[in-house]
Structure formats: structure tokens, C-alpha cells
Amino acid sequence: MIYKNENLLKIPGIKGKYIKDVEIKALKRIPDERGSIYHMLRSDDEIFEDFGEIYFSSVYPEVIKGWHIHKKMILNYAVIHGMIKLVLYDDRENSKTHGNLMEIFIGEENYLLVKIPPNIWNGFKGIGETKAIIANCASIPHDSEEISRKDPFTTDIPYEWKKKHE
Numbered sequence: 001m002i003y004k005n006e007n008l009l010k011i012p013g014i015k016g017k018y019i020k021d022v023e024i025k026a027l028k029r030i031p032d033e034r035g036s037i038y039h040m041l042r043s044d045d046e047i048f049e050d051f052g053e054i055y056f057s058s059v060y061p062e063v064i065k066g067w068h069i070h071k072k073m074i075l076n077y078a079v080i081h082g083m084i085k086l087v088l089y090d091d092r093e094n095s096k097t098h099g100n101l102m103e104i105f106i107g108e109e110n111y112l113l114v115k116i117p118p119n120i121w122n123g124f125k126g127i128g129e130t131k132a133i134i135a136n137c138a139s140i141p142h143d144s145e146e147i148s149r150k151d152p153f154t155t156d157i158p159y160e161w162k163k164k165h166e
Helices: 006-009
Strands: 002-004 012-015 023-026 029-032 035-038 053-059 066-069 073-082 084-088 101-107 113-118 121-127 132-136 146-148
Touching: 002 006, 006 012, 053 121, 073 084, 073 101, 084 132, 101 113, 121 132
Parallel strands: none
Antiparallel strands: 002 023, 012 101, 023 113, 029 035, 053 132, 066 121, 066 146, 073 113, 073 132, 084 101, 084 121
């Protein structure tokens, strides 16, 4: 099932306000005595748009990678090992969700595919006690000309990365 719009907030591990054009799909893991298969994305999935490249990124516990934004690339994130807190921020001027922030806790305990459209600021923090491995099936090959970055602690994005005890 693909979650969009306000339905995103029905998924366990999602906090904040929904962001227009972000989509999330619950993914399957198929375990047996030999190990597990982790499904991520197929070319015939409803959520799939285009293929540019697949790459993997790792992040250590409590380390923050962000903020960054892509002008053209669609990101399709899944975490196959460990856990992250993925944070999205919409500062698109003409978006009906301008100013909205989403926290998405994804990884082994909440196996999801998160589709992030262009022009959404995103960053993530390793949580838990082990490094996390993030897979991205990007819609275009990496192009350093179409990405912009900000310091994770910028005041331009109204977010604090500290642990919340809620």
C-alpha cells in the first residue's frame, strides 16, 4: 500500500505534518532460516518513476547527515540495517504544505520506502546502537550541480536534532 497526503501520518513512526508529494510504501521482508530478503523497489511499482542510480550510505549512531536538497532528483530511501530518523522540510514557496516538517523513523524496526520529491530539504540522523545502511534508488545519476547543502544546525530550517523524550 502506498501512503500519500494526510494518510502518511497513519503510519507508525511518522511525526509532524505531512508534506505534499512525499509518498511512503510499507516494504516486505521475507525471513527464513538462511537469512532474509528485503524488498525495496520494482520498475512496475506504482511508486516508481525513473531509474538513475542506486547507492548506499551509512551513518553512525548520533551522527547527522544533512541538510541537502535536490532540484531534479527523486530520492527513494530504504534502510536495510539499523535505524535512522529522516527529517523532511518543505520550503517550496507555492506548496500548500510550505513550512511543514516530517520526522520518519525508518529501518529494521519500521521497514519502509520513502519517496522524496525534488525541492524538499532532507537529512537524517543515525539512531540506536549500530550504524545504519541506507539505500537510495535515485531517479537520475548523481549531479553535483543539482544539489544544495546546508549545515545541520542552520536556523533556516526550524528543527532541532536533539533526542526527544516524548
